Amino acid sequence: MTTINVGIIGAGRIGQLHASNILNSNLLNLNAIADIHTDHLKGTIYEREVPMITNEPERVLEDPEIDAVFICSSTDSHIRFIKAAAKAGKHILCEKPISFNLEETKEVLQVINEAGVKFQVGFNRRFDKHFRKVAETVQEGKIGNPHIIKVSSRDPEPPPEEYIAGSGGMFMDMTIHDFDMMRYLSGSEVTEVSVKAANLVDPMFARKGDVDTAIITLTFENGAMGVIDNSRQAVYGYDQRIEVFGDQGAVAADNEAQTNVQISTQNAITIDQPKYFFLDRYKDAYEDEINEFATAILEDKPLLCTADDGYKAELMANAAKLSWEEQRSVSLAEFHLVHKI
């Protein structure tokens, strides 16, 4: 086997992104796309290039030619498709979060394990070359033991109001990437989450019981402390910066600017803004994400982000929500008990 045959379930924005990247990859073939709605694919390159476009995901799961499925459907359908795919012996790349329900997520960990299929959760940022270099620098011990880990993560603009209700809330929808990044960067598990949050950007968030701005403090098993700052609206562009500070130094990744051009006039010196759209910012990361998934299957190697990573980030998102609701620090240990997990 030199390439992986893929079926995509869910042809929304992220499903189409993966579809396009698969078409451009030498390691993956796109054999099928399944979605409840497929009209929007008419006349596109997918109609020309993809052998099967169907409204029945079962057809994808039953196709013996297909090695792996990408689950890009709405979050509430993930568990069902993961179980079916695992049962069918397909490797799985599933978008984040695995589910909104920690117990269900925990359950699929076992299902996947028993099925012996590869499972990668869609934490695309782990594949970003800048962040990966930061993580590797930490792992190589170049900055010693981490003491303070910082993530600034701010979207360029809020999602539409109709998106918010089904998003699982900011912590589950947006901060979950930062929770994962914290574990990735620290090489340690989080023991406590403490949230200060507010509705400062747009009242629609409060209407949906959600927040749009937060500062989240984390405590790690290895003694390090972390802080995430989030906003749903950075008017100057998608702001994605990280820093790890340790007893031997610090390592940081700055934003990727649109260009390296600097314009100097009598009034000002201007430089370019960060890339605005997450698909621009993480373009290469999305490509690497699926190619490394393919390579892990082809060479039977471990994955960079597993179902367990997906579970732990969800655990932190749940703890964050509780911390915000009860205005107190939440120990993950305590949280386990409360939720009987």
Add this chain to the structure above:
Amino acid sequence: MTTINVGIIGAGRIGQLHASNILNSNLLNLNAIADIHTDHLKGTIYEREVPMITNEPERVLEDPEIDAVFICSSTDSHIRFIKAAAKAGKHILCEKPISFNLEETKEVLQVINEAGVKFQVGFNRRFDKHFRKVAETVQEGKIGNPHIIKVSSRDPEPPPEEYIAGSGGMFMDMTIHDFDMMRYLSGSEVTEVSVKAANLVDPMFARKGDVDTAIITLTFENGAMGVIDNSRQAVYGYDQRIEVFGDQGAVAADNEAQTNVQISTQNAITIDQPKYFFLDRYKDAYEDEINEFATAILEDKPLLCTADDGYKAELMANAAKLSWEEQRSVSLAEFHLVHKI
């Protein structure tokens, strides 16, 4: 009156810094230095240039030629000298913190007020050109309403162990500058302080009941949130960065490097580290601090940092200590009640 005659009380490191800057200033004259110990001034420029060097601070306070005193002695003597100076009608520049005791600090606010003298607390960073431009950018509304305010403040190396016991603890000794910076940058009052802290740098801090690493979250009256990260040891130099993020943009000040030189070789590209020593980093700020104090007296203008600013930063330092001790968020309102202030 075109210049201010100054007497300095306390000829330690910071007292001598001010002495040197006064000698180089066109607005201030150095008429006297008083300290318990004055042997270390023998043979220095101060012996040649300063008319009175004495072990009796009273002589400074009684000298009718002297317009203002700089109180640079140990913190536990501040209150006594402030009261005496105010009584003598001298303007006062007092190093931070005003005292370790909030009630005493509060008391001198009234003393100063009644005496009608100018009082400036030594928050030198307000005079730093970088930070001042950030504050002005916020005040001019260029980034809209502040949502998130961040201060990274890390010393290059820990103080000697014997210093720690008398320092008032990290929050009162070091973070107090950051607490003041937060009020300066936000243009708003803090309502709540929440601390995560640890002893990660050197066990001597724990031996003295102190911490060396902290992440401190603040809530402001105007809805903004703030976060300070502190370390007693940044091996790459004195790390002093700030950022204010608002609904119309963001403004940030980066470190001042030792030089702007970049060296590119086959192995690496290296740039210079931040200035290592606080006297280098804030050299210009210390000069501007005393010149603006002089100007405020000469032109009877308001001061950039007042006794009230000193008091409020101490209040936050006390709240931070309580937050750390009791591992909970501390509301400043609650704190007022507890301490009957």
Add this chain to the structure above:
Amino acid sequence: MTTINVGIIGAGRIGQLHASNILNSNLLNLNAIADIHTDHLKGTIYEREVPMITNEPERVLEDPEIDAVFICSSTDSHIRFIKAAAKAGKHILCEKPISFNLEETKEVLQVINEAGVKFQVGFNRRFDKHFRKVAETVQEGKIGNPHIIKVSSRDPEPPPEEYIAGSGGMFMDMTIHDFDMMRYLSGSEVTEVSVKAANLVDPMFARKGDVDTAIITLTFENGAMGVIDNSRQAVYGYDQRIEVFGDQGAVAADNEAQTNVQISTQNAITIDQPKYFFLDRYKDAYEDEINEFATAILEDKPLLCTADDGYKAELMANAAKLSWEEQRSVSLAEFHLVHKI
């Protein structure tokens, strides 16, 4: 017509690069590859994906399905293939330089013109997003009238010795890109070229009658002056920077670093080197280059770099060689006379 069918003549490094980019493009199809040697394509994606792989370029030119040819063969064969392709009514993308002989290059300008086919010369750097923004900033008048234009262009390492003899010399092989960039940035024609050059990097260049280091001064019709500095070896990576300085300001593009990561330790602060390999540095530019070629054909629009641009850059390369040989400034007008062009 919604896509362009392409045949590639010449399957060396640059031919394969275009082949790979065509496979990933939605605007171009790869119908054929022709080369004297095709063994190296066995077992590659090209064998699987490209309908015709042949040792006879004529088959490509005769194929009525093919709309455009990419001429990526050795420079001495360009003229022959351009003439044949134009005669066959194929649009042409030709690698630089068009030829080593100015009169022959001039001749093909007319051939192309008469055939009415589109012709794009492979000045990939015009499609680089950074350089393009600089050019656009100049065109929009944001920096006023250009006075000084600077190009730093340094290869990471010398080519193999066997490459040098057939390269046409550094000015024709390497500086030709910078000559074109100068015309692109200035929006003006060059009137004079003055070269200081030397053999400092490797004696093999002198053995082949070539140089490896140069400073080249240009005078423009509009009064501006330009300077190019070249080296065949920048040990820290591929160094590609430009700057345009005018009476209302300046605009500059810096290198693209491998990552935005900064590592701070007790010894140094290190940042990442520029991308090392030209295929990395200009990856996106090579993709845009062929897609814009396709769009220009599909929408019958003008091209960003034409045969005339190719000719003028060659003229400058010839003038540069003469300037170096005779150690004097060479007027392009004089050059025209000398060479009867």
Add this chain to the structure above:
Amino acid sequence: MTTINVGIIGAGRIGQLHASNILNSNLLNLNAIADIHTDHLKGTIYEREVPMITNEPERVLEDPEIDAVFICSSTDSHIRFIKAAAKAGKHILCEKPISFNLEETKEVLQVINEAGVKFQVGFNRRFDKHFRKVAETVQEGKIGNPHIIKVSSRDPEPPPEEYIAGSGGMFMDMTIHDFDMMRYLSGSEVTEVSVKAANLVDPMFARKGDVDTAIITLTFENGAMGVIDNSRQAVYGYDQRIEVFGDQGAVAADNEAQTNVQISTQNAITIDQPKYFFLDRYKDAYEDEINEFATAILEDKPLLCTADDGYKAELMANAAKLSWEEQRSVSLAEFHLVHKI
């Protein structure tokens, strides 16, 4: 002797700058200021602090208390004062250029030598911490053998028209600093100068037979090549950058910005402009320049820039003028012959 007693001859802008810096220095005392005009010093700090203010420079030279004179008068008076000062056994700090006449400059080299006094020429930029670090990096061999040396040197705005006539022309007035910097950075002597220059900024320069924009190429004895670009008007501020590129790497110094503040909004990211005024940009360099002069006298150490350095920069300025006038490269060897020096 622990301090140097100084008399200043010439109380214009640069004379007053040195006067102010001497007052703030612990190594130098300001004993006298002499100028034809001294009315402008009335009521200033100089009147209060300087024992002798006189219209007769002879009184300064005759004063046995005075160890050193700073010659800050108009260039045409330099030779006369240097000779008198040397005869009087005073050490000399002389502003650049030493004279407009190479033979006279050469003559004073001998006078100084015979008198055995220290002589420093006012190339303040050698004392700039950024440029000095570049020079030291080169000297330490960190970038190997220099191949290409670049200096960008652009004034923020043109001088008044009345200044131009007496300035000696742009090469002698402004580029002379860059000529010296080239020798300082390269550690090698220049053998050839080649100039392209124009009048692009303001027609007043042409009216005075001068230019305002130039690109100057240099050849060094050690094989390296250099290029200077000059403009009399960079509307965004005083632009002063250098770069040395060698076979083992490169080292560069960028401008000093007014602050390190970055403002990000929906429209743009702006950073601060370079310091605008040369007295701001080189504030520390001017201070270090006189303190190192004092130290060299007090400790009998060699100077960082000598009369010979002054002479050689003037030689290059003369060669540049000739190159521009005759539109050809000028060998300094040839120049020696022509001018019988």
